[in-house]
Amino acid sequence: MTEHQHKSGFETRAIHAGYEPDPVTGAVIPPIHATSTFKQDGVGGLRGGYEYSRSANPTRTVLEANLAALEEGERGFAFASGLAAEDTLVRALCRPGDHVVLPDDAYGGTFRLFDKVERAWGLVHDPAPASDPEAVRAAIRPGATRLVWVETPTNPLLGIGDIQVLAGIAHDAGALLVVDNTFASPYLQQPLTLGADVVMHSTTKYCGGHSDVVGGALVVRDHDLAEALAFHQNAMGAVAGPFDAWLVLRGLKTLGVRMDRHCENAERVVEYLSGHPAVAEVFYPGLESHPGHEVARRQMRRFGGIVSFRVTGGEQQALAVCARTEVFTLGESLGGVESLIEHPGRMTHASVAGTALEVPSDLVRLSVGIETADDLLADLERALA
Ligand code: PLP
Numbered sequence: 001m002t003e004h005q006h007k008s009g010f011e012t013r014a015i016h017a018g019y020e021p022d023p024v025t026g027a028v029i030p031p032i033h034a035t036s037t038f039k040q041d042g043v044g045g046l047r048g049g050y051e052y053s054r055s056a057n058p059t060r061t062v063l064e065a066n067l068a069a070l071e072e073g074e075r076g077f078a079f080a081s082g083l084a085a086e087d088t089l090v091r092a093l094c095r096p097g098d099h100v101v102l103p104d105d106a107y108g109g110t111f112r113l114f115d116k117v118e119r120a121w122g123l124v125h126d127p128a129p130a131s132d133p134e135a136v137r138a139a140i141r142p143g144a145t146r147l148v149w150v151e152t153p154t155n156p157l158l159g160i161g162d163i164q165v166l167a168g169i170a171h172d173a174g175a176l177l178v179v180d181n182t183f184a185s186p187y188l189q190q191p192l193t194l195g196a197d198v199v200m201h202s203t204t205k206y207c208g209g210h211s212d213v214v215g216g217a218l219v220v221r222d223h224d225l226a227e228a229l230a231f232h233q234n235a236m237g238a239v240a241g242p243f244d245a246w247l248v249l250r251g252l253k254t255l256g257v258r259m260d261r262h263c264e265n266a267e268r269v270v271e272y273l274s275g276h277p278a279v280a281e282v283f284y285p286g287l288e289s290h291p292g293h294e295v296a297r298r299q300m301r302r303f304g305g306i307v308s309f310r311v312t313g314g315e316q317q318a319l320a321v322c323a324r325t326e327v328f329t330l331g332e333s334l335g336g337v338e339s340l341i342e343h344p345g346r347m348t349h350a351s352v353a354g355t356a357l358e359v360p361s362d363l364v365r366l367s368v369g370i371e372t373a374d375d376l377l378a379d380l381e382r383a384l385a
Contacts, residue, residue: 010070010187011256018065018249032246033058055234059242063249064217067207070186070252071199073219075226077233078245082182082202083109084238085216087117089198090147092232093176093225096122099144101175103130103161104356105154107202108349110180111357127356130154130161131292133169140173148173150196151180152189153296156308156344156365158283160292163299167195176225182206182335187259189300192221203240205335206305209251209258213244258337261370262305265339268373269366269380273309278317278384280362283308306334308344308365311384315361318343322364324383327375334367339376341366 008016019030035057038050050056060078067076079085090113094100102114104127114125128139130150140148148170152161163179170177178198179191185206191199201207203215220226233239240248263286270284285296286303296303311317321341322330328341332348342348345361352358368376 013069014066014187014255015253017069018062030059030062030246030249032242034242053242054237054239057239057242057245059249060240060245063240063245063252066249066252067186067201067203067217068219070190070255071181071192071219072190073192073199074221074223075230076217076219077229078203078240078248079216079218079233080238080240080244081214082200082204082216083113085200085202085218086110086113088232088236088238089178089200089218089229090114090118090123091121091236092228094118094123094146097144098123098146099141100125100147100149101136101139101145102127102149103151103154103159104128105130105157105159105359106149106151106357107155107180107182108344108351108357110149110151111355112351115355129159130166131159133162133165136166137169137173140169140175142173145173145175147178148175149178149180151183152299153183153285153292153304153306155183155306156283156349156359156363158183158285158290158304158306158308160285160290160296162295163189163191163194163196167197170197171195183304183306184300185255185259185304185335187255188263188302188304192219194299197222197225203248203251204333206255206259206262207252207335208248209255209336210247211333211336211338213247213251215240215244215248217248258370259305260302262368263302265370265373265376266303266305266307266366266368269307269368269376272377272380273307276384278312280310280312305368306365307368308363310360310362311364313362315345318362318364319346321383325379326382327371327379328366328383334365336367337370339367339369339371339379
């Protein structure tokens with residue numbers, strides 16, 4: 001990236017950072033380097049540092065540089081999934097016996113990774129609400145806590161954590177603050193600029209944006225952290241393949257315009273649901289009544305495309321609403337151009353049933369897409385009738 005682009009706006013970086021048109025062909029878009037290995041000019045004579053695609057691949061390099069530019073970090077790392085990124089991060093930074101503070105409202109798969117996989121490896125964890133800094137401070141075990149892990153907004157209840165305050169609390173205890181920025185995307189919020197040490201993404205979601213790829217990412221500012229992640233990315237091997245890296249890169253180019261439309265449509269949906277007699281409660285950080293509204297306003301550009309709500313008729317009604325929509329497709333995941341609806345208790349968060357992270361059974365989560373807003377409202381009206 002040129003000096004000029006370093007100072008440029010988000011959308012310019014999204015489209016250009018990490019790639020100059022190919023010097024040989026002029027190709028404006030980076031090729032998909034579908035190669036496992038690279039010819040060496042004599043033993044150790046690597047061209048551009050490339051030797052084997054687990055260690056580095058030119059398509060992945062472009063994506064990693066682009067992500068770093070968008071998050072205002074120094075280095076980015078692309079993985080085969082969000083959970084692969086998380087596992088690599090944990091093993092790079094923690095050792096058996098270390099302790100991690102987790103959100104009490106985390107993505108179910110993140111909790112399962114810590115509770116079922118990392119715990120067996122000797123890592124202990126405690127849940128704390130990221131929206132309550134004093135509860136996070138109290139959950140820290142002095143000397144043992146290595147990571148404070150935060151999602152903001154959280155999945156699925158849209159809780160908000162104050163990144164700046166939480167970074168201070170983590171650092172006071174000698175721990176690092178990790179922010180899962182999947183729900184906000186780098187367009188709405190850049191945690192590294194607020195003091196976080198590591199940003200994590202499921203690029204499957206808004207970064208990819210078209211529900212056609214599974215991927216993950218980590219971005220850091222610190223050189224030593226970057227070296228530890230680079231070593232583990234290669235040593236553990238859960239990397240993004242070149243085609244997947246290319247799809248995420250293509251998605252990132254339109255992230256800004258997509259996010260603006262996701263937010264606009266979500267605001268319309270929130271307004272509609274807030275007055276509906278079949279809706280008991282709406283969760284959206286853009287609502288002035290949301291307890292995290294002021295913090296969200298400070299640290300986010302807008303409030304995102306995810307809306308959750310509880311229905312008045314209990315779990316059966318929540319399931320019925322999920323089954324009745326036609327424009328909102330019933331399915332897991334989020335962040336694609338198409339609107340999705342799901343029942344967290346039985347779907348994305350089934351793995352936290354019976355734990356402190358269990359979600360209400362009458363909860364419905366919407367990933368509001370970028371279709372015509374009136375069609376989305378009409379679809380919800382039919383489903384809630
Ligand atoms: N973090 C959040 C907030 C998520 O929503 C998800 C997936 O739904 C993940 C992490 C895990 O990412 P992946 O499914 O790409 O492994």
